[in-house]
Amino acid sequence: MADQILTKKYSGNCHCGLFRFTFEHAELQEASECNCSICTRNGYIFSAPLAPESVEVTRGEGQLKEYRFGKKEYGHSFCPHCGTSIWCQGEDKKLQLNLRTLQDFDMESLKINQDDWLSVKPPYEAPTSFPELPASTQTSNELVVYHGTCHCQRTRLSIRCKPLETLKLMSCNCSLCSRNGDLWIYPPKGDVAIAGEESLVGYAFLSDRCLHTFCGNCGNSLFGRVLDEDICPVNVRCFVDIESKLAGLERQFYNGKAKAPTYVLKD
Missing domain, CATH: 2.170.150.70 (Metal Binding Protein, Guanine Nucleotide Exchange Factor; Chain A)
Incomplete structure (x- = not known):
């Protein structure tokens, strides 16, 4: 008889609680961290891709706001009230959950794998104009x-x-x-x-x-x-x-x- 894979139920939410979800998965031991422009800004710690039907939304269905950029291949969904980044969804509809959102979860126990998309994707083009600073009140010359x-x-x-x-x-x-x-x-x-x-x-x-x-x-x-x-x-x-x-x-x-x-x- 094949060994059974034991699963565990996980629950997650945005900070304000507007959006909540659950999913069952074998105990999470690894995750990924990406260095591209959007993932760095959002501080994602990603799960492996999950089928959307395996994630149950228990509150806030349809409440998340989605952000796409570039070729629009990925949708990055966040709570419009508190700003919590929830997940990223690719064209295959699979979800990569931001494991930072999980309740009572020991992030320190995870093995974090580094994904180098910074060198793969076209470089992010930052704006060329920024607001002007007033004269500083600090005396340090190291600024x-x-x-x-x-x-x-x-x-x-x-x-x-x-x-x-x-x-x-x-x-x-x-x-x-x-x-x-x-x-x-x-x-x-x-x-x-x-x-x-x-x-x-x-x-x-x-x-x-x-x-x-x-x-x-x-x-x-x-x-x-x-x-x-x-x-x-x-x-x-x-x-x-x-x-x-x-x-x-x-x-x-x-x-x-x-x-x-x-x-x-x-x-």
Whole structure:
């Protein structure tokens, strides 16, 4: 008798809970991470391709927004309310789930395989114009200017900070940052200039004094609006040409998951 393959039921959701799904699969042990322009921005940790009928949507059917670009071969679906990237669907209709969205799942246990699509696909062409920064109030002579953009380029940023190679990117495991794979730096507000703000969506998590912002067209996580402090947290994943540099930058872990209040998915 052939050995039976034991399966496990997994559940996932966007952060706000608008969209929820379940699927059964042999215990997940491996996943893939891609370095192309869209996957880097979304911080995807992908499952193997799954037949769409094997994934049951339990809430929010038809609520996701889809983003396509280039040859339109792949649809990248995200929650229009909180910005969580849920899955990518190819022309064969198979789904690659973003495993960051799974509930009570140990991401650290996965073997992550690296997919080098950056060298295969035509290069991503970043915009050529960015907002102008005002004069800096900082006295450091080590500051440099970086540019960032959401993938569809409706929102563009100019950021003045120390060279990324000298900084530690903040990697937080809270329920929101872990879903996006956000990697933060914290320049003063005066050192961040933003163009195309009309395309942004703000999502309040924990406090309405701090909004997580993402592009309402392509879903990319960009920066945080902090009302009570002179900082503008910026997600380095949106930086131009970051795809080839990200792996070599130092990260600092922050255990946001342990901070109150505990994330609870509301019915």
